[in-house]
Amino acid sequence: MLTTTYVPGAPNWLDLGTPDPDASAAFYAAVFGWQHRSAGPEAGGYGFFEQDGGTVAGIGPLSEEGAGASWRVYFHTPDADATAKAVEQAGGSVRIAPSDVFAFGRAAAFVDPAGADFAVWQPGETQGLDLVAVPGSLARTELYTTDANAAKAFYGAVFSWQTRDVPMGPGLTYTILTPAGAGPTAAHGGLMQLPQANLDAGSTPEWHPYFEVSDCDATFATATDSGATALMPVTEAPGIGRFAMLLDPLGAFFAIITTARG
Numbered sequence: 001m002l003t004t005t006y007v008p009g010a011p012n013w014l015d016l017g018t019p020d021p022d023a024s025a026a027f028y029a030a031v032f033g034w035q036h037r038s039a040g041p042e043a044g045g046y047g048f049f050e051q052d053g054g055t056v057a058g059i060g061p062l063s064e065e066g067a068g069a070s071w072r073v074y075f076h077t078p079d080a081d082a083t084a085k086a087v088e089q090a091g092g093s094v095r096i097a098p099s100d101v102f103a104f105g106r107a108a109a110f111v112d113p114a115g116a117d118f119a120v121w122q123p124g125e126t127q128g129l130d131l132v133a134v135p136g137s138l139a140r141t142e143l144y145t146t147d148a149n150a151a152k153a154f155y156g157a158v159f160s161w162q163t164r165d166v167p168m169g170p171g172l173t174y175t176i177l178t179p180a181g182a183g184p185t186a187a188h189g190g191l192m193q194l195p196q197a198n199l200d201a202g203s204t205p206e207w208h209p210y211f212e213v214s215d216c217d218a219t220f221a222t223a224t225d226s227g228a229t230a231l232m233p234v235t236e237a238p239g240i241g242r243f244a245m246l247l248d249p250l251g252a253f254f255a256i257i258t259t260a261r262g
Contacts, residue, residue, distance in 0.1 A: 009159035009179040012128030013074035015058030054130030069250040090157040116205035139212035141189035216242040
């Protein structure tokens with residue numbers, strides 16, 4: 001389970017790149033009740049999604065030509081420059097070199113060997129998101145990849161994550177991811193091999209955010225009524241919760257979950 005006591009390797013930031021920040025802000029306000037706050041004129045259009053006075057995500061205009069709307073997951077690192085070297089040594093590549101974000105922290109973005117985009121945040125004045133694992137905030141992160149074994153090796157080399165494989169049915173395995181040295185209750189997400197049907201439909205390796213909601217069915221209805229496209233309808237996963245997968249109106253993938261308790 002995610003907490004705001006961030007440790008190395010745990011998700012500690014999340015932001016949305018979008019061609020239309022105003023339209024995206026209106027959509028997520030309708031679905032989650034988020035408020036949008038600008039980071040100021042010097043931030044290049046970047047801003048924050050907030051709930052109950054706490055930051056739950058960032059949002060900004062797309063900065064790369066040809067890019068589409070997407071969510072980017074950041075993982076805690078005590079040294080972004082060292083992580084950049086580890087990424088390259090493990091076979092990944094640097095998309096955005098480590099750089100300071102004013103006094104708030106230091107960030108960098110990478111691509112893993114299969115092509116999935118991810119990033120790191122080295123805390124400065126800002127440790128990370130103010131709220132996680134409560135309704136309207138990040139609940140977990142998942143990687144869908146074309147080579148699960150290679151992904152485990154890569155992220156193990158970069159973040160030293162602990163992994164545990166769970167059979168999901170014929171030919172399917174889900175790998176639970178936990179920060180190094182943490183107990184099983186600290187798991188922050190998982191990874192799995194993309195099924196051939198998904199590949200045939202055009203899926204590519206990606207990290208996906210799951211947002212906690214108090215009522216998955218109601219939130220799913222609100223999202224689709226507000227212009228989202230359903231990729232997977234509300235599904236019950238015993239012992240995990242009720243979840244659904246969607247594309248927002250501008251094409252960014254996200255998932256919602258009402259986590260099973262007890």
